[in-house]
Amino acid sequence: MLTFSRQEPGRRKQTGNEGIIMTSESIVHFHRMKDMPSSHLLGTGTPMCAGCGGLETLHNMYDILGEKTVFVNAAGCMTLLSVYPFTPFRGGWLYTAMASAPAGAQGVRDAMDILLQKKKLSTEDNMEVVVITGDGSAYGMGLSATSAAMDRNLNFIYLCYDNEGYGNTGQQYSAATPHAAITSTSKGSHGYPGFKKDLFSIWAAHRPAYVATIIGAEPLDLAKKIEKLQTMTGPRMLISLAPCPTGWDYDPKLSVEIGRLAVQTGIWPLKEYSDGKIKHTKIPKQRKPVEDYLKLQGRFKHLFEPQRDEAGIAEIQARIDAYWTRVMA
Amino acid sequence: MKTASRIVGTAFFMTGYEVQDAPRYGAERRGAPIFAYVRADKSPVNERGIIRQPDLVVVADDTLVGMPAAGVMQGIDEHTVLLINSHENADTWRQRLNTAATILILPAREDIKDRAELPYIGSRCAAACAVLTNVISRDVFTSALAEELEQLGEKIVKQNLDTALTSFELMSPYAGIVKQSGLPSAADYQQPGWINLPFDDAAISAPAIHASATSVKVRTGLWRTMRPVINYEKCSGCWWVCSTYCPDGAINVTEAGLPDIDYEHCKGCLVCVAQCPPQAIEAIPEHLAKEQEMSAADPSGIKPPGDSA
Numbered sequence: 001m002l003t004f005s006r007q008e009p010g011r012r013k014q015t016g017n018e019g020i021i022m023t024s025e026s027i028v029h030f031h032r033m034k035d036m037p038s039s040h041l042l043g044t045g046t047p048m049c050a051g052c053g054g055l056e057t058l059h060n061m062y063d064i065l066g067e068k069t070v071f072v073n074a075a076g077c078m079t080l081l082s083v084y085p086f087t088p089f090r091g092g093w094l095y096t097a098m099a100s101a102p103a104g105a106q107g108v109r110d111a112m113d114i115l116l117q118k119k120k121l122s123t124e125d126n127m128e129v130v131v132i133t134g135d136g137s138a139y140g141m142g143l144s145a146t147s148a149a150m151d152r153n154l155n156f157i158y159l160c161y162d163n164e165g166y167g168n169t170g171q172q173y174s175a176a177t178p179h180a181a182i183t184s185t186s187k188g189s190h191g192y193p194g195f196k197k198d199l200f201s202i203w204a205a206h207r208p209a210y211v212a213t214i215i216g217a218e219p220l221d222l223a224k225k226i227e228k229l230q231t232m233t234g235p236r237m238l239i240s241l242a243p244c245p246t247g248w249d250y251d252p253k254l255s256v257e258i259g260r261l262a263v264q265t266g267i268w269p270l271k272e273y274s275d276g277k278i279k280h281t282k283i284p285k286q287r288k289p290v291e292d293y294l295k296l297q298g299r300f301k302h303l304f305e306p307q308r309d310e311a312g313i314a315e316i317q318a319r320i321d322a323y324w325t326r327v328m329a
Numbered sequence: 330m331k332t333a334s335r336i337v338g339t340a341f342f343m344t345g346y347e348v349q350d351a352p353r354y355g356a357e358r359r360g361a362p363i364f365a366y367v368r369a370d371k372s373p374v375n376e377r378g379i380i381r382q383p384d385l386v387v388v389a390d391d392t393l394v395g396m397p398a399a400g401v402m403q404g405i406d407e408h409t410v411l412l413i414n415s416h417e418n419a420d421t422w423r424q425r426l427n428t429a430a431t432i433l434i435l436p437a438r439e440d441i442k443d444r445a446e447l448p449y450i451g452s453r454c455a456a457a458c459a460v461l462t463n464v465i466s467r468d469v470f471t472s473a474l475a476e477e478l479e480q481l482g483e484k485i486v487k488q489n490l491d492t493a494l495t496s497f498e499l500m501s502p503y504a505g506i507v508k509q510s511g512l513p514s515a516a517d518y519q520q521p522g523w524i525n526l527p528f529d530d531a532a533i534s535a536p537a538i539h540a541s542a543t544s545v546k547v548r549t550g551l552w553r554t555m556r557p558v559i560n561y562e563k564c565s566g567c568w569w570v571c572s573t574y575c576p577d578g579a580i581n582v583t584e585a586g587l588p589d590i591d592y593e594h595c596k597g598c599l600v601c602v603a604q605c606p607p608q609a610i611e612a613i614p615e616h617l618a619k620e621q622e623m624s625a626a627d628p629s630g631i632k633p634p635g636d637s638a
């Protein structure tokens with residue numbers, strides 16, 4: 001299904017020239033929470049779960065990117081955003097197979113570039129192409145297509161909302177599942193035996209224009225990064241940790257709390273890559289113990305009940321400590 | 330409900346019946362109504378699809394009865410038994426629904442505030458079905474429940490069974506009240522009221538949406554079991570907190586700079602309640618909020634001050 005809708009006049013003025021699209025609001029500069037948009041572009045009434053951390057990231061990102069965007073969506077929870085005849089988007093949306101969203105983005109970008117060249121699309125009407133996929137696609141099935149899109153220096157934005165499993169089909173483990181988490185395919189007493197893949201580094205190794213980690217619970221950090229990537233062209237890659245009440249088994253009201261703890265415990269480092277350099281954008285001054293994050297989630301319950309699994313918790317903590325020791329060295 | 334239908338289906342099967350059980354739900358990730366159907370007969374069941382004329386309808390969440398999208402009352406007539414899990418009594422429901430069906434109440438537990446948390450409701454409903462149809466013995470029901478919940482561990486099976494068996498006692502005065510109606514014959518089949526559309530080319534017939542943000546037509550507010558209510562006397566006007574954190578973007582900001590919750594779409598995740606710095610947002614059970622709204626002459630009491638809408 002394809003959605004292409006006309007712009008609503010006067011909502012957000014945008015200027016564009018081939019390839020680069022900037023909203024006039026990109027001059028806003030986000031310094032404080034107060035600078036966050038007070039009206040929201042993404043339509044309400046979506047079928048995402050109550051408390052979905054992925055939706056939280058998307059709606060904040062969309063407010064800044066604006067409506068001149070074509071989303072290219074691989075199969076996953078977010079595919080359900082646009083179920084005919086309903087869509088929360090104001091620009092375009094296209095559905096692709098799980099492994100192919102970056103290839104779909106290439107097609108959309110090429111088509112628009114050709115139309116621009118032939119003057120059949122005015123620079124005013126040019127749109128930014130945004131891939132949106134879950135971690136199942138980004139870390140696994142779609143990694144090859146993503147790698148190829150970066151090789152071709154495709155001018156696009158990629159948002160991976162990382163709920164650390166195949167959410168839409170019932171939270172089977174993915175390459176993004178963290179060590180020890182219970183998933184519907186890792187039900188043993190110790191949870192998932194593997195370790196979360198470092199997609200940030202894999203993406204950064206392609207030397208694209210931009211790579212960043214974000215999270216809905218830190219909207220200011222998110223806004224600054226979106227604002228920054230709007231000034232760039234080429235592949236601009238985002239991974240958002242997406243607390244998922246359904247897959248992670250917690251009360252939806254804790255979504256922001258859990259997201260913030262992911263940053264404060266250091267298990268989800270907020271960082272960015274550009275020009276060959278990696279910068280941490282929010283370094284927790286005093287890292288909280290990771291168990292503060294783990295114990296709120298049913299998927300880690302076995303680390304605390306019936307007995308506390310000291311060794312299991314210590315192992316997870318040690319990996320986080322080692323990461324930050326490397327970063328601070 | 331899916332599990333409830335499986336328990337009932339398995340229990341019928343163990344009793345020697347031919348059985349179909351199937352859940353039905355939409356594409357929503359969570360929160361929307363879910364139905365499950367069970368068909369059972371001593372002879373082979375050839376009928377397929379949803380049950381158009383149910384002998385028994387069990388409603389686990391009574392807030393669904395009045396919701397057209399849930400279609401609880403579809404196909405109900407004088408031969409149907411309608412069992413509702415509710416705080417209210419059968420008379421109230423009889424008056425409210427004005428139906429010829431037999432209405433029975435499975436008393437809802439008093440201590441439950443949030444209906445998303447109805448404990449053991451599936452097992453309780455399944456046990457009630459067993460009694461009302463009067464063909465499933467207690468022993469068979471016990472084995473069926475144990476089989477269906479086995480993977481959850483012994484403790485949970487026992488908790489479910491203990492609670493379910495109280496439904497056996499509660500419903501025993503009505504044992505056998507559900508009467509099996511004859512299976513519909515193929516000759517009675519009525520075609521759905523389909524409209525035949527002419528063949529159009531892809532540009533017209535492809536499911537393209539040409540309007541912006543049509544999702545607002547979907548009232549996800551119906552999902553809510555708890556309602557966040559802003560106390561504007563406590564609200565310090567820091568809208569950028571709740572309006573930004575609301576995953577659905579369902580908190581608008583008024584001209585006066587105050588947050589205003591869009592109850593048509595708020596799904597009741599309560600992130601705002603957890604994040605509000607002065608703790609000015611309170612969660613109240615949706616059914617109580619609705620009752621208050623209905624009894625209050627002016628439901629606009631929850632609008633922010635200075636907002637005339």
Ligand SMILES: Cc1ncc(C[n+]2csc(CCOP(=O)(O)OP(=O)(O)O)c2C)c(N)n1
Nearest residue numbers: 075076077098134135136137165166167168
């Ligand atoms: C090639 C292929 N395999 C399997 C599926 C079935 N499928 C649909 S959504 C989904 C889960 C996707 O997981 P993820 O990318 O993490 O996104 P999420 O569901 O978590 O949003 C799967 C496996 C599919 N659509 N295509």
Ligand code: SF4
Nearest residue numbers: 049052077167244358
């Ligand atoms: S399963 Fe998780 S990621 Fe998917 S819609 Fe629900 S909360 Fe969001």
